[in-house]
Every structure is written in C-alpha cells, then in structure tokens.
Amino acid sequence: MRSYFGRKLVIYALTFFLAVTIDWMIPRFMPGNPVQVMLARYGLRADAAQAMLSYYTQAFGLDLPVWQQYLNFWKALFHGDLGISMYLFPTPVIDVIKNAVPYDILLLLPAILLSWFAGNRFGAFAARSKILDNSVLPVGYLLTATPYMWLALLLGWALGIVLGIFPIAGAYDFSLRPAFTWRFISSVLSHWFLPFASLFLVQFGGWAIGMRNMIIYELEADYSHYLEALGAPHRLIRRYAFNNAILPQVTGLALQLGVIVAGALATEIVFSYPGIGYLILQAIQNQDYFLLQGCFLFIIIGVLIANFLIDVAYVLVDPRTRMGMQGETA
Amino acid sequence: MITSKNEFLYFTLRNTKLKVGLVVIVFFLLLTFIGPLLTDYAPMAYVGPGAHPPSAEHWFGTTTFGQDVYTQFVYGLKATFQVGLIGGGLGTLLGLLIGFTAGFRGGIIDEFLNVVTNIVLVLPTLAVLLIIAAYLQVRGVMTESIFIGLTSWPWAARAIRAQTFSLRTRDFVDLARLNGMRPLKIIFTEIAPNMMSYLFMTFILQFGGAILNAATLDFIGLGPTTGISLGLMMNNAVLWSALHLGMWWWFVPPGVAIMMIVGALYIMNVGLDEVFNPKLREI
Numbered sequence: 001m002r003s004y005f006g007r008k009l010v011i012y013a014l015t016f017f018l019a020v021t022i023d024w025m026i027p028r029f030m031p032g033n034p035v036q037v038m039l040a041r042y043g044l045r046a047d048a049a050q051a052m053l054s055y056y057t058q059a060f061g062l063d064l065p066v067w068q069q070y071l072n073f074w075k076a077l078f079h080g081d082l083g084i085s086m087y088l089f090p091t092p093v094i095d096v097i098k099n100a101v102p103y104d105i106l107l108l109l110p111a112i113l114l115s116w117f118a119g120n121r122f123g124a125f126a127a128r129s130k131i132l133d134n135s136v137l138p139v140g141y142l143l144t145a146t147p148y149m150w151l152a153l154l155l156g157w158a159l160g161i162v163l164g165i166f167p168i169a170g171a172y173d174f175s176l177r178p179a180f181t182w183r184f185i186s187s188v189l190s191h192w193f194l195p196f197a198s199l200f201l202v203q204f205g206g207w208a209i210g211m212r213n214m215i216i217y218e219l220e221a222d223y224s225h226y227l228e229a230l231g232a233p234h235r236l237i238r239r240y241a242f243n244n245a246i247l248p249q250v251t252g253l254a255l256q257l258g259v260i261v262a263g264a265l266a267t268e269i270v271f272s273y274p275g276i277g278y279l280i281l282q283a284i285q286n287q288d289y290f291l292l293q294g295c296f297l298f299i300i301i302g303v304l305i306a307n308f309l310i311d312v313a314y315v316l317v318d319p320r321t322r323m324g325m326q327g328e329t330a
Numbered sequence: 331m332i333t334s335k336n337e338f339l340y341f342t343l344r345n346t347k348l349k350v351g352l353v354v355i356v357f358f359l360l361l362t363f364i365g366p367l368l369t370d371y372a373p374m375a376y377v378g379p380g381a382h383p384p385s386a387e388h389w390f391g392t393t394t395f396g397q398d399v400y401t402q403f404v405y406g407l408k409a410t411f412q413v414g415l416i417g418g419g420l421g422t423l424l425g426l427l428i429g430f431t432a433g434f435r436g437g438i439i440d441e442f443l444n445v446v447t448n449i450v451l452v453l454p455t456l457a458v459l460l461i462i463a464a465y466l467q468v469r470g471v472m473t474e475s476i477f478i479g480l481t482s483w484p485w486a487a488r489a490i491r492a493q494t495f496s497l498r499t500r501d502f503v504d505l506a507r508l509n510g511m512r513p514l515k516i517i518f519t520e521i522a523p524n525m526m527s528y529l530f531m532t533f534i535l536q537f538g539g540a541i542l543n544a545a546t547l548d549f550i551g552l553g554p555t556t557g558i559s560l561g562l563m564m565n566n567a568v569l570w571s572a573l574h575l576g577m578w579w580w581f582v583p584p585g586v587a588i589m590m591i592v593g594a595l596y597i598m599n600v601g602l603d604e605v606f607n608p609k610l611r612e613i
Contacts, residue, residue: 010445011445011448011449011452012452014445014449015448015449015452015453018449018453019453022458022461023461138597141593141596141597141600142589142590142593144593144596145538145542145588145589145590145591145592145593145595145596146585146588146589146593147542147545147546147549147561147564147585147588147589148546149545149546149549149564149568150545150564150581150584150585150588150589151585153564153567153568153573153581153585154582154585156573157573157576157578157581160573161573161574161576162576168573168574209596213600213603255451255485257454258453258454258455258456258457259455259456259542261454261456261457262454262455262456262457262543262546263546265456265546265550266546266549266550269549269550269568270568270573277550280460280550281550281551283464284464284550284551284552285551289464289465292460292461292464293461296457296460296461299454299457300453300454300457303452303453303454303457304452307452
C-alpha cells in the first residue's frame, strides 16, 4: 500500500511541477507581450504608455533573468501571491478566486457524487433487462454525447424562459444580500438547480452506460457462469458482478474529472454562475492573464486533490491494493 | 462454409446499433457536403433581417445580426468532422505509438512512458488547452485539432499498452521472436492484427471525444478565430443573449448535431464491440 501511494504522490508532484511550469512559461514565450496588450487597451499617449510599460515590466519582474523569474514565480506561489487582477484592479487574483471557489464546490461536488452513485445503480439495474436496455439506454448514449453547455441552454430555455420556473442567471437574486435567512437560501437553491441538473444529467448517462457494459462483461465471466451452474440465486451473482464492475468505475471517475471540470466551466458560463468558469470567460474577454493563470492553477490543484481522494477511496474498495498486490491503477 | 470475415459481415449487418449509428453518421456527412450547395450565403455574411425565426427564406432562421443560421450550421458541421478526424486521428496515433512501445518494450522504457502517460492523464486537458489557446492570437480549426490530439492520447495509450502486454507473452509472439523476427515486424504482423478491432474502437471514441472537446473550447471563446464551428455558434448565441430573447433556433441546431454525431459514434462503438466479441452478442 505504501508503494502504491508513493508512486501516486510522485506522479502528482511531477504533474504539479509541470503544470506550474506551463503556467509560468506560456505568457513569457508566446508571441506578444501581455503587458503591452494590457496597456494598448487603455489607449494612453505614447510617452505615458512607455512609462507604464517600464513600470509594469519591473513590477512583474519581467526584466530579470529568466531563471530568476522562474524561481520568483514559485516563491510567490507558496506565499499565495498570484498577482493582481487587471480586470478587477486592484483586487489580488487569489481573492477573486477565493470568492468563486465556494460556488464551484457547491455545484460540482453534489453533481459528481450523486450522478456517479445514481448512474452506477441504474446502469447495473438496466443491464440485461430487455425493456430497459432498449428504451432507456439509447437515451443514456445521447445524454453522454451531449455537450454540457447545450443541455444547460436547453434546460434554461425550457424551464427558465418558457415555463419560468427557475431563474437562469447568477447565484442568487440580485436584490438580495448574502445572509443566513430562508429567503436567501431558497434563492441560492433555485439558482443552483439548473446548472446542477445539466451537469448531473450528462454525467448520469455516462455512468449508467459504463456500468451497464461492465456488468455485462462480468455476467459473462467464468465465475458468474460457475455460480450459475452451482444454482446460486441471480441476485447474488449480480451482487458479485456489481462489486467487480464498480472498480473500473472508480478509476473512471478519476479519468473523467478533467472533462467534468470543463463541462462545469461551460455550464457556469451559460447561467452566469459566478464560479471559476465564469471568471475564466471574463479573464479571456478582458485579456486578464494573471487571473487566467490563477484559475488554471486552481483547477490543477483541485483536480490533483480530487485524484488523491479517489486513490484513497480505491484502496478502501479494492482489497488487493491493501494486500500489497498491485491493483488496477497501480 | 463460413469464414471469419463473412462472420463479421453477417453480425455487422444484423447489428441494429451499428446500423443506426452508421445511418446517422452518413446523414450528417452528406449534409456536410451537400448542405453548402443549397445555400447562396456565406456563413458570416449579413444577409437578412435580424433575429428572424425559421422561414422558407431562412430555413433555420437568422441570428441577431441577420446571419443565416442554416449556412453557419452546415459550414460548422465541416469543422466538426475535421476536428474529429484530425484530433481523434492524432490522439489515436499517439496513443498507439506510446502504448505499443511501452507494452512491447517493457522495463525502463515502459516505466518512463507510464509516468508521462499518467501525468498527461491527470492534467485536465481543457485547462491546458485553455491556457494555450488564450495566448495564441490566431487560431484555425487545424491548430485546435492538433492541440486536442496532443492532449487526448493518454487513456488510449494506457488501454493499448495493457492489450499489447497481454498479447506479447502469447506463444505465437514468442515463436516469431525465436524465429528472429524484428520487433517492428512482430508489432505489425503478429500483434497489431489481433488488436485491429480494438484500435478501430479507440479511434471512434477519440473522434467523438475530440468533437466534444472542441465544442467546449469553442464555447468558452477559445475556438478558431477564423471561420465558423458548431461550438462557436453556441458561443455567439449565449454572448448575444439568444437564451433570454427566446431565439431557440440559434442554439438548438448545433447542439442537436453534436449530440447526434457523438451519440451515433458511441452507439456504433458498442455495436462493434458486440460484433467483435461473441460473448456480448444478444441471443
């Protein structure tokens, strides 16, 4: 077990190192100077622009030797200093992100966990049942093939505009201030529902189908046939099949994380939901590179933590990793 | 007498999932090639009154600015297939190369490639694409496809590595090795043919994945800066409040097309699995 976690941690450390390096490298080696781009937007006089350019170049340390810049980047990173947002000047990027992260957690955590549990249950239930297999599963394929933002658009249009049941913009009513009152909480919940539902549905389809296919593989495995030959009840065989089929689904969750995060970003944009995704859109439209860098780092850190938690969960459900044997992901 | 080829053909023709998937794909492919011939407009040109619902003149209506949605749609389809083919193709190819090498060589090369694969696997693809795309001022469909291909190979590499691993210890591969066959030749003549079906299915999944990836990227506003794509249509629709104005004809068609194409690919994939793997066939 120790070597299993050891390997994983090395991978995560390397990934983090690489991600930070990419994050540092890209604005510096891409064509165009981000400082100049930023200044161009203000439309300053030539001499004023020159003064600003040299000021910002110094302020961001762009005049230092490259290796020094790189070390400084790491140093600042460990002090939680991600620079200052241009678009929300002069708020530090870290504060902008801190305000957005709770919404992401509120949205992603329930959507990921609930869809995973519900999808797996349903997929296992539908496998090899003729009626469900032919009616519900095609819907599952379409769901998992649906771009997140499009389902969000459809739901927003149908339930928000046409039927007018749910609000389609923001995280709570603009006339309210955050408070621990029933009115505020219900407003938050009604704003939360549509983004949650679109994330949930797309993922649900994917998990249900994955589980259905896994169960069919397991039911055709030798041990299932053997149990059948012994006259074991179908429920028992299915339970064993489920226990085996759930392992790849745990690994699958780790593999899917990146896609889910991407989907969440797009969904937030549709509903103007003030999470990281919405910030990224703002950062791109306003060419706020520091904010973009910060968001990127936060996504990486979030995904790495989630990956680690999934690894822990995997050790808990797969005894082979605990016994020192190599599990599937090792 | 039934040869193995005939058997596959027989099960292919009998498989409803495969047939349905194929029909949908062929339909959209035809639309991609014939669709542009049926319209007189250019995709980005302002050709009519703004914000009009579908009519005989403009089949899918017009955007806020009076661009023809049908024209954008059929041109966008082309970009979608392009991204799928190039991005998915590149992803499969890289996965193939890395998976084969790691699985066949083993040892230290395998260890190294495994670490690389795992790192790229953990990195959220879209976040990387995002940061690259944000700094590239001019982007075409081609650039986008290549970046998608470069970041989507890891799971394919992993799956192919596992397959190669299990094949390379089989007797017929040992026999080839004893006969002094070169490693490359063993890969191509002994191992690859046994994985053909698997490779094909990997390509289909990569194809679909690339399309979805591109759609998300375009939607966030990091798609091609020249031309039109289905994701870009949805991006424009949201930016100009098509949702609030109830202009459903602007954002419904591109999503339907993506959903149908990718869904058809996934369904075909399961159908193929049933054709190649007798255990999964429904009796």
